Amino acid sequence: MSKYSVKDLAQFIKKSKESDTPFVLFTGAGCSKSAGIPLAGELVEKINEDFELELKGLSKDDRQNYGKCMSVLVKEDRRKLISDYISKAKINWTHIAIALLIEKGYFQRVLTFNFDNLLARSSGLLGLYPATYDLTTADLDLHNLIVEPAVVHIHGQSHGFTLLNSDEETSKHAESLENFIASTLNQSPTLFVGYSGYADAFFPILEKKYTGQHRLFWSGRSKKEPEHLSTSLLKNYGSFAHYIQGEDSDIFFIELAQELGCFPPKIFENPYDHLLDELKHVTDFPLHESIHRDLFAKIKKQLKNDSEQYLKESLLDTDKLLIEGRYQELIDLYDNNSKLLETDLDNIALAYLRQCNDLIRNTNDFELEEIKATVIENYSKALEVKKDFYLAPFNLGVFYKDLASFTSEKGVKKIYVEREIEQYRKSILINANDYFTYNNLCSALLVLSDFTEDFEIKETLIFEALGASEQAIKIDDKEWNAYCLFGQAYFTLGEIKTVSNDKEKYFKLALNYFDSSNMAKPNNEFILDTSGLICLKLYTLTAKKYFLDKSFEYLNELDRLNPKKVYNLACAYALNLQLDKCRAMLERALASDTLPSKMHLLKDKDLDVVCELEWFKELISKAN
Structure with missing residues (x-):
């Protein structure tokens, strides 16, 4: 089955706007993570640190459950816990791009499961002020009175009267939303980003009420659609419901806005002109009851001069080309310009990377072999531009991982895994402090160990995998996946040992690391x-x-x-x-x-x- 890309999604969004049925966007916690607002697992860890007495009545397992932990906190404690993070959060590019797409009419409504005010702050930065609603206090019988564009908080706002956190609260609220959700899904195409839909009360409502009246797009980071999607919406409405593999939400929305030809916002493209536009809305200053004067006249004149100067200096602005997604123009500069600064070379290397990543993501899995030569060449060119650009071999390693995943020939698969490992090792030689490189290296070494029956070779690979995982944990001891891989390595070691005491020793070590992983990532099926x-x-x-x-x-x-x-x-x-x-x-x-x-x-x-x-x-x- 052919997959849709961000470029395809942009075309659907454009067509919907032209037909006067703009998209409705649903956002979840993943959209706020890069702003500094933690996901549920990190909040659980914080609650366990700060509210030990309040959690006394919960079992060990329940203390790792977000809903159960929140259910024993009084509402003031919940509000303070969340508000502390929100007050320190920075505006991220996800919400800047969303605000821009609202401004341009591509999104008519944003429904968010998040409590934060990031979209309101981003909208204000752009001079946009959409209506804001809170469904925890709204009269849902009057949802047809919502003025668009609108931002709708599904579970409440950090500064609101009600925050819905516990399983019981969100389940009861989800039931009350059925008609509103049905109306939304049946009247507009929808896009879900940053929301897993996994094991919560809202997703069953979505399954029940979606009927294929309009298209539904679901974006996630994994290459393969999540099982709860593939066995429900995508299975029942495969012609209308689609999964799009993207990167993190920042990159996803930046690329979407670029494809729609409206990125970056004016405040970043020309901040002087943006401020001039905002000052147009300010009335003249009252000097007297009948005398008003534009006291900003000098400022406006200065801003206009600064704008003209800024445009002259921006004729060769590689930052601007990168932000706008004009990767080929950046690449062309490398061959045609000898006066490039170090920052320009950084941007050109990134342009090769982004262009290559886009090519891979927009290629069907069974066609990856056809683009192999182009991908290898472009990643090599990125490293030629910047000798210390560790992301080039890292991403090439990830590409070999994809190639290995989609070939059925065991010998070819083994070769690709070996090349994957080789690239990660190259990346580490350039930068020995990247968590993801060590994590991927550990995983690849464990895969390679399955290809050999030679005990010594297998054991050597597993011990190298353990070393890589140990380095990953040293770099970031909060990431659950490193503990999981550590556990996998010890489990594999236990499997190949023949002496019972050795097997028991390594299985127990494996269980300890999986327990650590389970604490950091509760409710993970694997x-x-x-x-x-x-x-x-x-x-x-x-x-x-x-x-x-x-x-x-x-x-x-x-x-x-x-x-x-x-x-x-x-x-x-x-x-x-x-x-x-x-x-x-x-x-x-x-x-x-x-x-x-x-x-x-x-x-x-x-x-x-x-x-x-x-x-x-x-x-x-x-x-x-």
């Missing part, structure tokens, strides 16, 4: 599933009931989040001799198409207790 699996491994090694009970904790929580991922829960029931429940979980996995292969089922020792039962033989016959 973490819960792998943690449950490790506990099952430890139970079969030690026969200690503690590990089986622990596996049920992880896997039952996973079942609550995703009832389709229950294979390891079935294994736990088998080991606990609860055979009827084992059967129910296996049949659910079969119906959900999450059951492992027939070969895996036959080899899985956890299922030995049921392997001779008729119902299991029948289930095996239906497996792939």
Whole structure:
């Protein structure tokens, strides 16, 4: 299936404006992260630090749940917690671009799950003042009276009377919004950015009320659409609901505004002219009841002169070309101009990078091989322009990772993974302080270890992966993914060891790191599933009931989040001799198409207790 790009989205948005049905934008926490406002996981960590007494009645697991933590804080504590972050937040480019797109008529309404005032501040910066509404206090029967353009806060504002934080509060509120959401979806095309839609009360309303009357676009950072989208909206309305893989929200909205030909805003393109435009709206100063004078006349004259001078000096402004997305013009300067400054070379290298990244993102996965030569050449040119441009080999490594992901030939896949690792190592030689490079290197080394049966080579690769993960944590000990990869490396090490004591040692180390990862990233399906699996491994090694009970904790929580991922829960029931429940979980996995292969089922020792039962033989016959 062909995928839509930011460029395609811009065309849809342009057409909608021309047909007098501008888009409605939904924004979530991801849109405010770069401004300094933390995501739920970081807020949970802060609550655990500052409100230990208030959390006393919560279980260990509930203390990692945002909604549960918020439910035990009084409203004043919640408001202060959130307001402290909002008061220190900077205006980010996401909201500047959104304000610009509102000003140009591309968005008629922004509905936000966020409490912050970033869009209001960004709009004021541009001289725009959209109407603002708070659905926690509004009469929803009068939603047709909303004046557009409008910013609508779904869960309240930091300075408002009501902030909805707990699961109970947001669930009850979501029910009251059903008609309003139905009206929004059925009257306008919509775009969702920075909102995961995962395990919250609003997403089921969206599933229920979206009927394909208008297009729906969902932007996310992952290359593959999230499962809860692919099994609902995208599955049921695949012709009208689309997933777009983007970068972070800043880059996504900048690129969108560039494609629509309205970036940057005038205040950044020519701040003198922008201020002159704003001063036009100021009345003359009252010197007397009947005497008024324009006391800004001299200032306006100075601003006009400054504007003319600024335009003359901007004839070769590589910053401006970069901001406007005119990458080819920047690249052309390198060959035609010998008087470039160091900052100009930085911008030219970035132009190669952005141009290349855009090409990759706008190419279908099965066509990546066709652009390989161009991508390698452009990243090499970026490094030629700037010898210390570590992002060039890093991004080339990511490209090789993509190539490996979309080839079925094992030998070719291995070559691409080796090239991926080579590029990350080059990047580290240039910059040894980048978290993402070490993180990616660790992941690639673990993948490469699967290609060899040689124990020594495999062990060497895993230990190098551990070293890379350790460096990533030293650089940023708040990132959950590094702990997760550390756990994966130890788990892999435990799998290849043959001595029981060694296996137990490494599985326990793996579990410790996955627990750390779970604290930083609660409710993550992969973490819960792998943690449950490790506990099952430890139970079969030690026969200690503690590990089986622990596996049920992880896997039952996973079942609550995703009832389709229950294979390891079935294994736990088998080991606990609860055979009827084992059967129910296996049949659910079969119906959900999450059951492992027939070969895996036959080899899985956890299922030995049921392997001779008729119902299991029948289930095996239906497996792939």
